[in-house]
Amino acid sequence: QGGGGGCWSRSQPHWFHTLQTRRLRVYRGRSNSDPLGGADDEQAFTWKAGLQFGAAQSYLSLEKLGEGAFASVYKGISRINGQLVALKVIRMKTEEGVPFTAIREASLLKRLKHANIVLLHDIVHTRETLTLVFEYVQTDLAQYLAQHPGGLRSHNVRLFMFQLLRGLCYIHSRRILHRDLKPQNLLISYLGELKLADFGLARSKSIPSQSFSSEVVTLWYRPPDVLLGSTDYSTALDIWGAGCVLVEMLQGAPAFPGVSDEFEQLQKIWAVLGVPSERSWPGVSLLPNYRIEWFLPSEPKSFRTVWKRLAQLPCKTEDLVQRMLKLVPADRISAEESLQHPYFSTLPLPIMHLRDNVSIFKVPGVRLETEVKDIFTPARRVKPSLLDAMKRS
Amino acid sequence: MEGPSSRPAATAGRRDSSGEGEDPARDTKTHFRVCRFIMETGMKLGMRSVPMATACVLYYRFFDRVSMRAYEPYLVAMSAIYLAGKVEEQHIRTRDIINVSHRYFNSGSSPLECNKEFWELRDSVVQCELLILRQLNFHVSFEHPHKYLLHYLLSVRSLVNRHAWSRTPVAETSWALLQDCYHGAMCIRHAPQHIAIATLYLALNSYGLEPPDGERAWWQVLCDNVTQEDIDAVISDLLHLYDMEAKCI
Numbered sequence: 057q058g059g060g061g062g063c064w065s066r067s068q069p070h071w072f073h074t075l076q077t078r079r080l081r082v083y084r085g086r087s088n089s090d091p092l093g094g095a096d097d098e099q100a101f102t103w104k105a106g107l108q109f110g111a112a113q114s115y116l117s118l119e120k121l122g123e124g125a126f127a128s129v130y131k132g133i134s135r136i137n138g139q140l141v142a143l144k145v146i147r148m149k150t151e152e153g154v155p156f157t158a159i160r161e162a163s164l165l166k167r168l169k170h171a172n173i174v175l176l177h178d179i180v181h182t183r184e185t186l187t188l189v190f191e192y193v194q195t196d197l198a199q200y201l202a203q204h205p206g207g208l209r210s211h212n213v214r215l216f217m218f219q220l221l222r223g224l225c226y227i228h229s230r231r232i233l234h235r236d237l238k239p240q241n242l243l244i245s246y247l248g249e250l251k252l253a254d255f256g257l258a259r260s261k262s263i264p265s266q267s268f269s270s271e272v273v274t275l276w277y278r279p280p281d282v283l284l285g286s287t288d289y290s291t292a293l294d295i296w297g298a299g300c301v302l303v304e305m306l307q308g309a310p311a312f313p314g315v316s317d318e319f320e321q322l323q324k325i326w327a328v329l330g331v332p333s334e335r336s337w338p339g340v341s342l343l344p345n346y347r348i349e350w351f352l353p354s355e356p357k358s359f360r361t362v363w364k365r366l367a368q369l370p371c372k373t374e375d376l377v378q379r380m381l382k383l384v385p386a387d388r389i390s391a392e393e394s395l396q397h398p399y400f401s402t403l404p405l406p407i408m409h410l411r412d413n414v415s416i417f418k419v420p421g422v423r424l425e426t427e428v429k430d431i432f433t434p435a436r437r438v439k440p441s442l443l444d445a446m447k448r449s
Numbered sequence: 450m451e452g453p454s455s456r457p458a459a460t461a462g463r464r465d466s467s468g469e470g471e472d473p474a475r476d477t478k479t480h481f482r483v484c485r486f487i488m489e490t491g492m493k494l495g496m497r498s499v500p501m502a503t504a505c506v507l508y509y510r511f512f513d514r515v516s517m518r519a520y521e522p523y524l525v526a527m528s529a530i531y532l533a534g535k536v537e538e539q540h541i542r543t544r545d546i547i548n549v550s551h552r553y554f555n556s557g558s559s560p561l562e563c564n565k566e567f568w569e570l571r572d573s574v575v576q577c578e579l580l581i582l583r584q585l586n587f588h589v590s591f592e593h594p595h596k597y598l599l600h601y602l603l604s605v606r607s608l609v610n611r612h613a614w615s616r617t618p619v620a621e622t623s624w625a626l627l628q629d630c631y632h633g634a635m636c637i638r639h640a641p642q643h644i645a646i647a648t649l650y651l652a653l654n655s656y657g658l659e660p661p662d663g664e665r666a667w668w669q670v671l672c673d674n675v676t677q678e679d680i681d682a683v684i685s686d687l688l689h690l691y692d693m694e695a696k697c698i
Contacts, residue, residue: 151543153575154582156535162587163536179587181579231592 107136109178115189117143126155131192134177140192141177145185158186161255164232171415172223174243174253190253194246197239197301204427207308207365210373211425212248217302218400218407219250219416224298225391226412227252228291237297238277239304247417248424275321276300276310280332281385283318283325285344292385295394299380306365306373311381319350329383330356337384372398476517477633481690481697483508483522484632486553487530493549494541496534498628502593504533505631507581513637514584520577523550528577536589543571597645598627601671605649608660608667623652626687633693635686639679642672647683 107114117130121142132143146158165176165188178189197216201208208216220242227234234241234252241254275283279296282289303311312324326332331354334341359374359381360367366374376399379389389397395408406419416422484505491501507529512522527546534541547570548560561567582589602620626648630636636644646668653660660667668675 148579151571151575153531153543153578154535156538156540159532159535159582159587159589163590166587167590181583 109136110180112180112182112187115141115143115180115187126157132189134189139177142190142192144188144190146187148184148186154186158188162188164255167230168227168232170223170226170412171249171410172219172251173226174251193243193249193251193253195244196253197242197244197250197305200244201239201304201308204429205308206429208305209425209427210306210369212427213302213305214400214403215248215416215422215424216242216244216250216305217298218395218403220252220298220301221391221394222416223250223252224291224294225395228294228391233289233291234294234297237294237301239301242301247415249415249417275318276312278321279385280322280325280383281343283322284340284346286385287344289385291390292388295380295388295391296385298391299377299388302377302380303363306369307363311363318345322350323352323354325383326352326354328357328359328362329381330354332383372401375399478693478697479517479522480509480512480634481632481693483526485697486523486550487526488628488631490527490546490549490553491530493552494530494545496530496541497537497539498624499593499595500533500537500539502595502628502631502636503537503589503591504529506591506593506637507532507585507589509634509637511581511584513634520580524573524577525581528574528581531574532578532581532589543574546574547571592641594627594630594641594645594648597642597672598623598649601645601649604671605653605660605667609658613658617656617658619649619652619656619658622655623649626651629690630683630687633686633690635683635690638686639683640674643675643679644683646672646675647680647687650680651684651687 114136115132115134117132119131120128121131122129127144127146130143130145132141133139134141146155148154162176162179165173169175174193175191176188177191180187180189220237224234234255236254237252241252243251243253245251277297277300279289279293282293300311312321312328331351332340333351340346359377363377366377376389376394376397379397380394382388404419404421407416407422410416410419487504487508488501491504496504504526508522508526511520511525511529527550530546531541531543547567551561552558561570602623605619606614627644630644630648639647650668663670668680
């Protein structure tokens with residue numbers, strides 16, 4: 057052991073202290089953000105002089121919205137411009153540093169600016185916490201579905217679905233997978249704007265042979281290839297999840313619900329789509345978790361007999377569901393193709409040519425219909441005047 | 450293989466001149482050695498190519514923004530490895546990084562005791578991770594040339610003579626050349642597509658393989674926006690790195 061060069065030895069312990077003692081004793085948070093990206097500057101009036109992006113005291117938390125493994129989410133208000141924000145406060149465990157989900161969420165969202173992706177405004181760090189500051193969106197699809205049991209109006213389903221696929225098309229074209237699509241992660245504003253959120257499990261795709269962790273998607277929305285242990289999944293993973301969400305919005309109940317493990321989840325899927333064979337799905341028997349006893353005989357059924365709502369709607373709805381919920385991942389429709397599907401042909405044409413950051417509700421004539429339940433309990437409805445005010449802003 | 454003895458020399462050289470201003474030539478050498486450290490440590494930790502590339506890019510982008518005199522490059526390298534593991538979903542424990550690094554600098558010695566020094570070192574690695582995140586504004590997921598090279602290799606294989614292809618290790622050589630690009634800041638100076646094309650170009654040339662050109666050169670068909678100048682620039686940077694290897698060891 058070279059005594060002179062022993063930066064590791066007791067004689068010269070200083071080199072690894074430098075960071076702690078000199079650099080990180082900063083109690084005030086520091087910014088990593090480009091404040092409002094320049095373009096929105098005219099809106100950014102200042103409430104209090106001296107408050108900056110990235111500083112902890114620039115945000116006031118109002119109420120707790122939720123609690124996760126690594127983070128708590130608060131509704132808050134920006135003291136810089138008075139906007140409502142969602143504050144995702146991530147506790148940093150000293151032994152492991154910043155949780156990898158937070159790193160991935162922040163690094164991916166920083167690159168994404170789209171009307172159907174939740175906007176990351178700012179990042180604040182203090183000594184013990186890291187706070188991601190998001191735009192505040194009033195509710196999510198899970199709550200919306202719970203408030204309107206029995207399925208949503210088909211017009212609204214179409215608008216939500218278009219926005220979901222528009223968001224997916226955007227991230228997929230940037231080689232990013234969401235990997236955790238479910239109603240809880242789809243935020244819904246009062247206007248009906250849908251925004252993809254929770255990118256903690258999202259990842260950028262790299263080389264095609266790259267394998268990912270298979271423990272990523274909530275079971276109900278997980279495609280059969282991933283349930284069978286495939287780790288070379290790609291954009292088709294998110295399409296399956298989106299297909300499940302489409303059925304759930306129509307039916308008011310999850311497409312493949314309520315089971316405890318991969319085996320039962322697969323049986324739910326086989327019960328509708330039929331059990332695959334090496335002939336219908338070449339390579340299925342080579343997947344890591346393939347077990348012959350998991351492949352109990354089951355005939356495919358027509359979707360409209362399983363999900364009754366499809367029988368009441370034009371068959372292009374069922375056609376889109378069929379193209380999304382394919383057993384073989386390579387057969388599933390892409391997000392880009394799905395936006396061209398006849399299911400969306402009743403939407404006004406300008407909706408197809410919007411700039412990334414423009415909401416579909418800027419197109420004249422595009423608006424959410426009142427859900428049936430809200431017609432009978434009008435107290436829950438949002439005042440039209442409020443809607444108009446939001447639309448103008 | 451770089452011996453552990455080169456480390457004290459590097460440190461001594463750097464420390465002696467601290468406060469005397471920048472010396473780009475010496476900095477380049479230090480970066481070369483530190484990236485060699487990242488790759489050797491990464492290999493021993495079983496890191497895949499892409500996470501290792503991410504670690505090197507994190508390292509270079511960090512020192513693109515701050516002076517080498519302000520932070521210890523080997524500590525930044527260790528944190529870059531740790532952070533790259535998180536970004537690329539190949540998690541590596543801090544204690545493994547510390548133990549492997551300790552062995553790198555003090556070959557043949559026993560592992561560090563779990564004493565105060567160890568914990569302080571681990572805290573430093575974790576704190577430095579946050580520092581890198583701050584400096585890079587959380588822009589820590591990168592597009593690498595690896596996937597492009599793979600794609601180009603598959604295309605070129607179908608263009609050249611099958612026997613010539615099986616006789617020559619073009620794929621292995623171009624992949625190795627690609628890895629070597631990460632010894633220098635060139636890995637953040639060129640577009641990923643350009644690096645991929647250039648390493649393939651160099652590998653094919655060194656084995657005398659020439660894919661047939663149509664109206665356009667084969668590399669133009671594969672990558673629209675690359676020019677002969679771009680390719681030459683990458684190759685020149687890479688050859689420069691090989692020159693440096695001799696000076697650094």
